[in-house]
Amino acid sequence: MAFYFTCKAPEVNLSEVLRYSRQKKNDETVVFTKECISKANGAVSFSAVWDVFDITVSGGVTDLGPFSAESASLAKMLCDYSRCVVFAATIGADFDRLTSLYERKSPGTAVVLHGYGAERVESLCDELCGELEKRFGKISPRFSPGYGDLPLGTQTDIFRILSPEKIGLFLNSSLLMSPSKSVTAFVGVSPADTSASR
Amino acid sequence: MSLYEKLKNEIILLDGSMGTMLRSEKLKPGSPPELLNISDPDAVCAVHRAYFDAGSDVVLANTFGANGLKFGQTELEAVVEAAADCARRAARDSFSAREKFVALDIGPTGKMLSPLGELDFEDAVSAFAATARLAEKYGFDLVFIETMTDIHETKAALLAAKENCGLPVFVSNAYSEGGRLISGATPGAVAAVCEAMGADAIGVNCSFGPQALLPVAERLLEVCSVPVMLKPNAGLPKTVGKKTVYDVSPAEFNSVMKKALDAGVRLVGGCCGTTPEFIRLLRKEVDSASPKPVTEKRLTVVTSYSSETYFGKRPVLIGERINPTGKKRLREAIEKNDTDYILDLVFEQQDAGADVLDVNVGVPGCDERSLLCDLVPEIQSVCSLPLQIDSADPAALEAAVRIYNGKPLINSVNAKPESMAAVFPIVKKYGAAVVCLTLDGSGIPDTAEGRVALAMKIRDKAAEYGIGENDLIFDPLALTAASGDKAVKISLDAVSKLHALGLKTSLGVSNFSFGLPDRERFNAFALTAALAGGLDAAIANPCSAEIMRAWKTFSVIAGQDEGCAGYTEMCMELKDSATAEPQRPLAPLAAADKAPGRPVSALETAVYNGAADQAGAEARRLLSDMPPLEIVNGCLIPALDRVGKDYETGRVFLPKLLMAAQAAQAAFAEIKKALPEKSSKDGTGVIICTVEGDIHDIGKNIVRLLLDNYGFDVIDLGRDVKPDEVLEAAKRTGARIVGLSALMTTTLPAMEKTVRLLASELPECRVIVGGAVLTKEYADRIGALYAADAMETVRLAKAL
Structure with a gap:
């Protein structure tokens, strides 16, 4: 049974929005970026679903119980941990509607909004990981399907065990997620058992 | 007692969670719970029986995920048949003396519908239809559609149920914490869709605990004319030691459900985390409550x-x-x-x-x-x-x-028998409202009374189809004032008479002024008069300042604009647009930006700065004393070249490049009007699309905009385009440049397939590829040209 996470809007990291939208910081780009961000008012929500598994790591394979992930880089990251959190996070479908509207209406604005969406979903992941850290103590960096040698096909397993459809997150046959501004990841958590509540 | 009678006269107690009960004993994470109907029917039956014993009137068979997308037809039928057997056996074995009903349970597909996702609406209908078709065959008493998070998928399931069985259908959705569906719909919107399509009960389930869902149920009670359901989770899961438990106790759950019953909720039960213990307590509450009547809204x-x-x-x-x-x-x-x-x-x-x-x-x-x-x-x-x-x-x-x-609103039906016979079945089946024109085979009556009489005829016929007058909006027809002295008055009188009968009205007010001078003002006055007579809706031009003035002013007069907020906002906007030149100061071009010896026009500056409105206005101004093509070659192209060059050297960034392209388009649109009828572009045809399986098209859209600006004739096939569709378009249009985009590694094989197909069938066709995962090496290997970004695509296309 998975746990749900939601949070208030984290503070916007403007430098990251500029970086994701491939702009350099100057007076003009900052003003324009802020103007674009104001158009996303109300279109971003913050939801995640996660679960924790006991893991065994051996020979580049991480066994979580319900499934195993074959990836030397993931195994390397998790080898010091005995448990692992798997999560799926999204900023929601309204944001995709907004970006598709601006792709039609003002493609320049849409580029900045895409950067903003990327920053928002990463901030959501940061908030969730902060929460995991409070709960479990030491945690590893996050590691997503498609990074290094962790196959994108792992998405299928993650979706099977978390059912993130309940937070409005879906996987299509090309293993792309809808809404597009979504993240799935593994995070190693320290063995200390705690009481989890969401 | 039939289920319909029970629904009419009693409070119905549903069951609690199946998943929670099975999971604690039998269910492995990730394996489909529906297979237990076959592999361990006793376990499933025991859960149903525990709920019947606890006092449930209705249990939901274990078919939540049993649909045509998750199971093949044979397995699906076996799972549904076994589910029916389990629930029926539980009903027989239970010691409860109550009458018992078994529901075919239909949950979401787990896929997102297009256009945001990839599941086509009709495929969703088919997936649900595969299950719904089995409902009567295996003796279910009703269909229970639940935990839907999207209004479109809800519609697909309800349509499938209605098209494939004649049983009562209950519809319940899962809402997010903000009180809307995850896909954004309000309870009022969900209720409007489901009720119009014939749902027999509408409600909310799963989601959060009862306290969080109570406001949603209360909102449904305000808008629904059918019984309302509440079937919440026992709060949210938490782990205590090695066990997972929910944070709302049966007693706490019950105290909220009591409030729901008092408010008028007519079907209650529990979702994730609730057990027979919850249902046993709830039975007592239901027995001591008296059902509140369901009223027509x-x-x-x-x-x-x-x-x-x-x-x-x-x-x-x-x-x-x-x-x-x-x-x-x-x-x-x-x-x-x-x-x-x-x-x-x-x-x-x-x-x-x-x-x-x-x-x-x-x-x-x-x-x-x-x-x-x-x-x-x-x-x-x-x-x-x-x-x-x-x-x-x-x-x-x-x-x-x-x-x-x-x-939706349908426009329109009229009083001709053939019109009503064609349109009313659509209104009824798909749950629409409809505009009803008061005309028949003899034309439009020339009196208000005549039009009202036709409205009555339409209303009575609609009733025969089971369509209530609340779904009819009568349009007594606006004819041009030039057609007769009383033309406008007759329409307005008809509006007033229909309004007095409690019917809703609409008018196409722009027709009144047809053939007259100063039409906008005339329309605005006619609109005001019609609104004063009780008009509920007008088909008009919202971009007309006169219409908006009339509209907003009337709202204040009629006491419908709190604090005159809408009116003052409109006045500010109209004032802004009247004094909108220039909207914002433009950064002058630096000396280094200017070509030596050539003055920079205001149009060039506007385009460079991405100011679309100013670019359009400036182009209009220039057209009075400059030939159109000279403006294009002397101002637009240099501005685009400059911003393109600055982009490539890292002085400006993609958003600004695109704003400039859009401003150029605004200018170009003005110039186009001054060009002869013949195609203003004599450009080369370029086909662009994202490859099959790839639905991310921002890169492709950027390329389209730039190519368009540089005078190419862009044929955009959209996203997720099959190789043979690209080939077919190239053959059909004669375009010899094809641009393909892919975002993900998983869609690269489709790109390769498209390139190879084009190479074998149309060797003269050149393909340019791009996208996040593309490299020059990969492009070389599959025999395509590689463009690192949109500007490079333009350069490559120009070179070809």
Whole structure:
């Protein structure tokens, strides 16, 4: 049974929005970026679903119980941990509607909004990981399907065990997620058992 | 007692969670719970029996995920049959003496519907139909659609149930913490769609604990004319030691459910985390409560995918501009499938404050049905207003209304028997509201009384189809004032008479001024008079300042604009647009930006700075004393080249490049008007699309905009395009440059397949590829040209 996470809007990291939208910081780009961000008012929500598994790591394979992930880089990251959190996070479908509207209406604005969406979903992941850290103590960096040698096909397993459809997150046959501004990841958590509540 | 009678007279107790009960004993994470119906029927039966013993009237069979997407037909039927057996056996074995009902449970597919996801609406209907078809065969008493998070998927499931069985259908949705569906719909919108399509009970389940869902149930009670259900989780899961438990106790759960019963909820039960213990307590509560009557709300309402618009609360403005009658440019756009032009009309009207948009694509010689079916989802993907589907062709109407995401308004039916026979079944089946024109085979009556008489005839016939008068909006027809002294007065009198009868009305007010001078002002006065007579909606041009003045002013006079907020906002906007030159100071071009010895025009500066409005105005000004092509070559192209060069050298960034391209387009649109009729572009044809399986198209759209600006004739096939469709388009259009985009590694094979197909069938065709995962090496290997970004695509295309 998975746990749900939601949070208030984290503070916007403007430098990251500029970086994701491939702009350099100057007076003009900052003003324009802020103007674009104001158009996303109300279109971003913050939801995640996660679960924790006991893991065994051996020979580049991480066994979580319900499934195993074959990836030397993931195994390397998790080898010091005995448990692992798997999560799926999204900023929601309204944001995709907004970006598709601006792709039609003002493609320049849409580029900045895409950067903003990327920053928002990463901030959501940061908030969730902060929460995991409070709960479990030491945690590893996050590691997503498609990074290094962790196959994108792992998405299928993650979706099977978390059912993130309940937070409005879906996987299509090309293993792309809808809404597009979504993240799935593994995070190693320290063995200390705690009481989890969401 | 039949289930319908029970629904009418009693409070119905549903069951609690199946998953929680099975999971604690039998269920492995990730394995389909429905297979237990076959592998361990005793375990499933025991859960049902525990709920019947605890006092449930209805249990949901273990078929939540049993649909045509998750199971093959044979396995699906076996799972459903076994589920029915388990529940029936539990009903027989239970010691409860109550009458027992078994529901076929239908949960979501787990896929997101297009356009945001990839599941086609009709595929969703088919997946649910595969299950619904088994409902009567295996003796279920009702269909229970539950935990749906999207209004479109809810509609697909309800449609499948209605098309494939004759049982009662209950519909329940899962809401997010903000009280809307995860896909954004309000409870009012969900209720409007489900009730109009014939759901027998509407409710909320799963989600959060009972306390969080109570407000949703209360909202449903305000708007539903059918019984309302509440079936919440026992709060949210938490782990205590090694066990997972929910944080709301049976007693706490019960105290909230008591409030729900007092408020008028008629069906109660529990979802995730609830057990027979919860249901046992709830039984006592239900037994001591008396059922509140379910009242008719008689709401006239239409919806988008997210929100509802009521008629009768404040005047509704229906934007009239997407209708090709008398509009040459729109007719051309429809003929050429120029969606961008149509979407611009959508944006203009939405921004101007329209409440509903009329969509009419009836152009002689065009396939109206297929045009509407393409355009309606396209509009709904960028517009959150309800649509009025406008067609004289019942087949086109039905196809569009079927796939529409929400409850649409149909335009229109009239009092001719053949019109009513064609349109009313569509209104009833798909749950729409309909505009009713007061005319018949003898034409339009020339008295208000005559038009009202036809309205009565339409109302009575609609009732025979089970369509309530709340879903009828009567249009007593606006004829031009030039057609007779009393023409306007007759229409307005008819509005007043219909209003006095408690019926809703609409008028196409722009028709009043046909053939007269100063039409906008005339329309505005006629509109004000009609509103004063009780008009509920007008089909008009929301981009007309006169209309908006009349509209907003009337809202204040009628006491419908709190604090005059809408009125003052409109005044500010009108003032802004009147003094809008220039909108913002433009950064002058630095000396280094200027070509030596050549003055920089204001148009060039406007384009460089991405100021679309100014670019358009400046182009208009220049056209008075400069030949159009000189403006293009002397101002537009240099500005684009400059911003392009600055982009490539890292002095400006992608957003600004695109803003400049858009400003150039605005200028180009003005210049185009001054060019001879013949194609203003003599450019080369370029086909672009994202490859099969790839739905991310921002990169492709950027490329389109830039190519367009540089004079290429861009044929955009959209996203997720199959290799043979690309080939077919290249053959059909004669385009010899194809641009393919892919975002993900998983879609690269489709790209390769497309490139190879084109190479073998059309070797003279050159393919340019791009996208996040592409490299030059990969492009070389598959025999395509590689463009690192949009500007490079332009350069490559120019070189070809």
